[in-house]
Each structure stands twice: as C-alpha cells, then as structure tokens.
Amino acid sequence: MFILDTLLVKPLMTIADTLHTMAVNEVYDVGAIQDQLKETRLLYELGELDRETYETRSEELRDDLELAEEMQQKLLSGNVQVAQT
Amino acid sequence: MTEYLYTYGVTDDGSFELDLPAVEDATSVYTVDYRRYSAIVSDIDTMEPEQTDENARLHDDVLQALIEDRTVVPMRFGMTFKNARALKSVLRGGQRAFRRALMNVDGKVELGVKLVTEEGVDVDREAVRDDVRERLGEVSNDRAENDLFSDRLVVNDSYLVAHEDREAFDEVMGDVTEAYEGQLKVQYTGPWAPYNFVDIEIGAQGAQ
Numbered sequence: 001m002f003i004l005d006t007l008l009v010k011p012l013m014t015i016a017d018t019l020h021t022m023a024v025n026e027v028y029d030v031g032a033i034q035d036q037l038k039e040t041r042l043l044y045e046l047g048e049l050d051r052e053t054y055e056t057r058s059e060e061l062r063d064d065l066e067l068a069e070e071m072q073q074k075l076l077s078g079n080v081q082v083a084q085t
Numbered sequence: 086m087t088e089y090l091y092t093y094g095v096t097d098d099g100s101f102e103l104d105l106p107a108v109e110d111a112t113s114v115y116t117v118d119y120r121r122y123s124a125i126v127s128d129i130d131t132m133e134p135e136q137t138d139e140n141a142r143l144h145d146d147v148l149q150a151l152i153e154d155r156t157v158v159p160m161r162f163g164m165t166f167k168n169a170r171a172l173k174s175v176l177r178g179g180q181r182a183f184r185r186a187l188m189n190v191d192g193k194v195e196l197g198v199k200l201v202t203e204e205g206v207d208v209d210r211e212a213v214r215d216d217v218r219e220r221l222g223e224v225s226n227d228r229a230e231n232d233l234f235s236d237r238l239v240v241n242d243s244y245l246v247a248h249e250d251r252e253a254f255d256e257v258m259g260d261v262t263e264a265y266e267g268q269l270k271v272q273y274t275g276p277w278a279p280y281n282f283v284d285i286e287i288g289a290q291g292a293q
Contacts, residue, residue: 039235046201046270 024075028068037061090117090166091129093147094157094278095176095183097121105150108143109134114151117169119176122183125151126172132165148278152194158186158285159278179285186283193226193247194276196254200240200261200269208268210239217261218242224253229281239269243281251276 037058044054091108100123102115111127118124125147134140144162151157166172176183200217202208217240218228227245234241246254262271 035234039237042199042201042235042238042272046272048204048270 021075024071028071028075030065030068030072033061033065033068037065088128088130089132090124090126090169090172091134092160092164092166092172093125093127093144094151094159095179095187096123096125096151096155096157097183097187098155099123103150105147106143107147108140114147117172117176119173120180122176122180124172124176125157126166129165132167134163134165136162145277149276152276152278156187156191156193157278158183158190158283159280160285161280182285186285190245190279190282193245193279193282194251195279195281196225196244196246196273196275197277198240198242198244198258199238199272199274200265201235201272202237202239202269203267206268208239208265213239213265213269216264220257220261221254224250224257226250227282231281243277245279245282 040049040054040057040061043049044051049057091111093107093114096116100116100118102113104112105114106112107114107127109129109131111129114125114127116123117126127147141162148157148159166175198217198221200213221242221244222228225244225246229243229245231241231243233239244254258271258273262273265271
C-alpha cells in the first residue's frame with residue numbers, strides 16, 4: 001500500500017525511486033536509533049550495563065544517529081545516488 | 086556581547102533571583118514579570134543553545150531546585166527570547182493558558198514509573214499495566230503514558246501526584262516492586278517539574 005500511496009501522491013516518482021527511498025529509510029532509521037540510545041541509557045541506570053559499556057555503546061549509537069540524520073537530509077534533498085551492482 | 090533570555094518555566098509565586106548553575110554556564114536565575122506571572126530565566130549569548138546532555142541536565146536541575154517550594158509550569162528545552170519585551174508579550178498573550186496550567190499542577194509534582202522485564206523473562210504485559218495503573222491511580226491525580234521505546238519496557242508512565250499523597254504513592258510503589266520481584270525491574274524517578282501535564286505552545290513569533 002505504501003508504494004501505491006506514494007506513487008499516487010508523486011506520480012512522476014518511479015518504483016525504483018520509491019523502493020530506494022524505503023530502503024534508505026529503513027537502514028537510516030533515525031527513530032529506531034534514538035530508541036536504542038534511550039534503551040541503553042535505561043539499562044545503564046538500572047545497573048545492567050557498566051559505565052564503560054554504556055559509554056562505548058552510546059558513542060557508537062550517536063555516530064550512527066549523526067550518519068542517519070545526514071543521510072535522511074540528503075535523501076530529502078534528492079542527492080542520494082543509487083549504486084548499481 | 087548580546088544577551089538573550091533562556092526560559093525554564095512560568096510561575097505565579099512572585100519574583101526572585103537565585104544563584105544557580107544554569108544553561109550555557111550561566112550562574113544566576115531570575116524572573117521577568119508581567120502582572121502576576123513570572124518567567125524564570127537566565128542570560129544566554131545565543132538564540133540556539135546547544136542540545137547537549139549537560140545543558141539538558143542544567144535545564145532540569147534549575148527546575149528541580151525551583152519546584153521544591155514553588156509551582157512552576159515548565160518550558161521545554163531551548164526556549165530563548167531576544168529580550169524582556171518579547172518575553173513579556175508572550176506572558177501577556179498567554180495569561181489564560183498559564184492560569185489554567187498553573188491551576189492544574191498547583192501543589193503537585195510529576196513522578197516517573199518505568200517497569201522493565203528482567204532479561205529473558207516474559208510477562209503478561211497487559212495484565213501488569215492494568216494492575217500497576219489501578220494501584221497508582223488511587224494515589225495520583227493524573228497519568229500520562231510515555232513512549233515504549235524498548236521491547237523490554239512494559240510500563241513507561243508519568244503520574245501527577247499531590248504533595249500530600251507522596252508518601253502513599255511511595256508505599257504503593259514499594260508494593261509494586263515487591264509484587265513483581267524477579268520478573269520486572271522498577272525505575273521510580275522524581276519529583277520532576279510537571280512536563281507531561283502542561284501543554285503550552287509558545288509561537289515562534291514570541292521567540293523573536
């Protein structure tokens with residue numbers, strides 16, 4: 001349904017474009033990474049993660065988040081290239 | 086250096102000035118008043134404070150210190166005004182909303198309750214939620230449901246609790262912790278400023 005809805009809204013968008021947008025959205029899911037950050041913080045506060053693990057994991061997730069936000073931005077501006085394999 | 090005003094919240098408990106560590110290294114918190122409403126502010130040299138953990142903690146610390154003996158309608162992080170005139174015009178325009186919000190939260194604090202499954206434990210989530218909400222509903226005025234951002238989160242609620250019900254709420258939380266020992270970990274936090282129980286949107290024009 002999502003693809004059809006999107007194509008109806010943006011009839012000039014090809015199916016390849018739409019699939020690509022969906023793929024990028026899934027890989028660079030800002031909300032999911034933010035949730036993982038919050039979960040990591042919660043588990044640290046509950047004593048399940050030690051400080052070192054918490055800090056390492058949070059730092060990795062912050063890097064992921066930064067990349068995801070950057071990619072989403074590029075996606076919105078239409079500057080993402082699809083790699084052909 | 087241009088100085089702007091960073092806002093923490095609004096109170097009707099009168100004007101004051103306090104030495105407190107505040108957002109972006111400010112050291113003093115004071116009020117900008119319009120009639121009976123006082124916006125709680127500190128000086129800041131940017132319109133867009135950095136959203137760092139440290140700044141977020143300072144924003145919250147200021148509110149924590151103030152709610153001990155005042156009723157405060159909290160603002161979300163980042164509300165900055167160009168000058169006292171702009172802020173006063175927001176206080177003037179928002180009088181009705183501030184009055185209503187202050188009435189709703191007068192004499193009450195927000196408490197946070199999170200229940201998280203122990204690793205590898207499965208529980209009847211719906212039954213746990215119903216049970217906990219029923220127990221806590223009897224010792225609170227209102228409840229707000231927050232985002233279940235982790236698969237292990239069963240409950241993530243905020244409660245609005247009157248000062249005189251704090252002890253009873255603590256006791257019920259003790260019962261809840263005992264009832265689910267071995268199945269659920271409990272995180273009980275607060276008191277917080279009542280972020281989840283006021284809904285005031287300040288228009289962008291107010292911040293200019």
